[in-house]
Amino acid sequence: MNRSRRLTDLIVTIWMRGGLYLLLSIPALIAIGLYWKAAPLLANHSFAELILSAKWFPMKGEFGFMPFIYSSAYVTVLSFFLSAPLCLFAAVYLTQFGKKRLLNVMLPVIDILAGIPSVVYGVWGVLVIVPAVSDYVAPFFGTSSSGYSLLAGGVVLAVMCIPYMLNMLIEVFHTIPVGMKEASLSLGATHWEMVKHVIFKKGFPGIISAFGLGIAKAFGETIAVLMVVGNTLDISVSPFSPGYPLPALIANNYGEMMSIPDYDSALMFAALLLFVIILVINLFFRYFIHKTEQS
Amino acid sequence: MFTEKLFKQTNAYTKSKLKMSKADIEKPIIQIKGLSVKTHEGEILKSINLDIPRNKIVVLLGPSGCGKTTLLKSLNRLTDLHKELIVGGEVLIDGKDILKASQDLPIMRQKMGLLSQRPFPLPVSIYKNVSYGLKLKGVRNKKLIAHSVESNLKRVGLWDEVKDRLNNPANSLSIGQQQRLCLARGLAVKPTIILADEPTSALDPISTKTIENLFKELKEHYTIILVTHVLRQAVRLADHVVFMYYGDIIEQGHPDDILKNPQTEILKKYLIDGN
Numbered sequence: 001m002n003r004s005r006r007l008t009d010l011i012v013t014i015w016m017r018g019g020l021y022l023l024l025s026i027p028a029l030i031a032i033g034l035y036w037k038a039a040p041l042l043a044n045h046s047f048a049e050l051i052l053s054a055k056w057f058p059m060k061g062e063f064g065f066m067p068f069i070y071s072s073a074y075v076t077v078l079s080f081f082l083s084a085p086l087c088l089f090a091a092v093y094l095t096q097f098g099k100k101r102l103l104n105v106m107l108p109v110i111d112i113l114a115g116i117p118s119v120v121y122g123v124w125g126v127l128v129i130v131p132a133v134s135d136y137v138a139p140f141f142g143t144s145s146s147g148y149s150l151l152a153g154g155v156v157l158a159v160m161c162i163p164y165m166l167n168m169l170i171e172v173f174h175t176i177p178v179g180m181k182e183a184s185l186s187l188g189a190t191h192w193e194m195v196k197h198v199i200f201k202k203g204f205p206g207i208i209s210a211f212g213l214g215i216a217k218a219f220g221e222t223i224a225v226l227m228v229v230g231n232t233l234d235i236s237v238s239p240f241s242p243g244y245p246l247p248a249l250i251a252n253n254y255g256e257m258m259s260i261p262d263y264d265s266a267l268m269f270a271a272l273l274l275f276v277i278i279l280v281i282n283l284f285f286r287y288f289i290h291k292t293e294q295s
Numbered sequence: 296m297f298t299e300k301l302f303k304q305t306n307a308y309t310k311s312k313l314k315m316s317k318a319d320i321e322k323p324i325i326q327i328k329g330l331s332v333k334t335h336e337g338e339i340l341k342s343i344n345l346d347i348p349r350n351k352i353v354v355l356l357g358p359s360g361c362g363k364t365t366l367l368k369s370l371n372r373l374t375d376l377h378k379e380l381i382v383g384g385e386v387l388i389d390g391k392d393i394l395k396a397s398q399d400l401p402i403m404r405q406k407m408g409l410l411s412q413r414p415f416p417l418p419v420s421i422y423k424n425v426s427y428g429l430k431l432k433g434v435r436n437k438k439l440i441a442h443s444v445e446s447n448l449k450r451v452g453l454w455d456e457v458k459d460r461l462n463n464p465a466n467s468l469s470i471g472q473q474q475r476l477c478l479a480r481g482l483a484v485k486p487t488i489i490l491a492d493e494p495t496s497a498l499d500p501i502s503t504k505t506i507e508n509l510f511k512e513l514k515e516h517y518t519i520i521l522v523t524h525v526l527r528q529a530v531r532l533a534d535h536v537v538f539m540y541y542g543d544i545i546e547q548g549h550p551d552d553i554l555k556n557p558q559t560e561i562l563k564k565y566l567i568d569g570n
Binding site: 098099100177178179180181182183184185186187188189190193197198201202 | 368371373376378379400401402404405407408409411412413415416417418419427428431432477480481484490
């Protein structure tokens with residue numbers, strides 16, 4: 001091997017390794033940066049007090065994040081239960097029952113849905129979902145609501161998560177060998193029994209991954225939710241009540257954070273909290289997949 | 296009581312065979328009439344006519360892409376999985392056309408065990424793989440299922456190798472063991488026909504020999520349709536050889552006639568190149 005080939009090899013290797021280490025260091029740098037900025041708040045309040053208290057009075061120096069964490073978890077769980085079954089069965093239909101032509105039409109549609117800016121979903125939520133909740137859904141359940149509610153946030157988030165989950169589920173179901181499906185059918189399974197015993201079982205780790213991606217995406221979504229959820233501090237079980245998720249807190253108050261003592265630290269702590277929760281969700285799903293594959 | 300019930304079930308096939316008249320036994324088990332399979336891009340099978348004799352090993356021979364696998368999968372309608380395929384003609388099994396939509400597909404498919412090129416154990420344990428078809432059939436008696444699992448694993452010579460790890464995942468077995476497991480799984484639902492699509496192509500010579508010997512034993516009770524392009528395997532196993540080329544049957548008959556005295560130039564060339 002001549003010197004120039006060796007040199008090229010060396011440069012490319014360094015470039016690849018450097019890129020990899022840089023990518024790996026980005027989340028760590030974000031976490032360190034957020035912690036550094038949130039440190040003044042943590043110096044004055046205990047961690048438990050911050051996440052368990054429901055009192056949010058920044059002017060008095062009281063920073064309880066519980067209503068924000070609760071709202072985030074509520075809209076995330078709601079959106080998950082609205083979107084996950086829909087995506088699962090749509091992906092099964094598209095890959096196992098429908099014609100290939102239908103899938104070929106659907107794939108670009110899913111890509112377009114994924115590419116729509118979140119503010120557009122937010123506007124759609126304000127114009128369609130909020131009035132629908134206020135005028136039809138809440139009266140149907142015998143209650144009243146302004147429409148700006150956790151339910152509206154959950155619905156908008158569900159629609160936003162669908163393309164991501166659906167795309168991943170389609171990929172997962174495509175990787176299951178045709179021979180395995182044929183084996184199940186040839187033993188006398190109906191199409192649904194084949195889906196239940198082969199597609200869901202073999203694709204289980206992938207299904208969990210897709211759901212994990214959807215939940216992480218829903219938890220961190222900001223603008224669209226902020227526009228429809230009402231942004232009111234409340235811990236209510238009713239889906240027709242307004243809420244105030246963590247990302248909305250950061251986005252709404254970023255402009256005034258310098259005017260109140262410790263407020264900038266509190267918002268950075270909110271960002272750190274969001275970062276850690278999404279990290280924990282991802283790690284949990286990875287661990288779950290690992291355990292499932294092992295068993 | 297249990298043994299009696301088991302005896303009745305395991306001998307149902309033999310009894311039904313005894314009830315058959317000589318004329319019935321001599322009648323082909325499968326009659327294929329004008330079977331065509333096409334896509335929008337072209338024909339895969341060109342109006343095939345073929346009679347499959349009962350309790351024989353019928354070998355479908357021919358170069359890759361000639362339609363052997365498509366013909367095999369048309370027999371238990373696995374072609375339904377490929378929506379782009381247009382299937383026409385008739386496939387009569389014991390006089391009933393299985394291509395008609397009114398046929399009860401799962402029951403019809405249970406009459407035909409399938410052995411693929413590569414073994415595809417289901418993503419469950421060894422035990423559950425063999426009991427899978429029985430449970431689909433509605434068998435709930437645990438003793439009956441356990442007996443069937445044991446007897447079918449013994450039948451394919453796998454029992455001694457796996458009896459201590461029946462709850463292990465099926466994919467923990469070697470490829471050869473997996474293929475025998477797939478055969479045991481198919482036999483457990485008591486088919487009358489075994490469809491084997493190059494079942495030894497991924498196996499080592501010892502596993503290949505085991506499968507071939509099993510086929511020789513099984514043909515006493517089953518009709519075996521074997522796809523292969525290994526000429527020596529066809530010579531070793533076949534009672535009837537069907538040579539296919541570009542979706543058409545070129546020649547068929549006893550292996551001694553077909554393979555030693557080919558009538559067409561295509562088969563002569565295939566035998567020379569194949570050898």
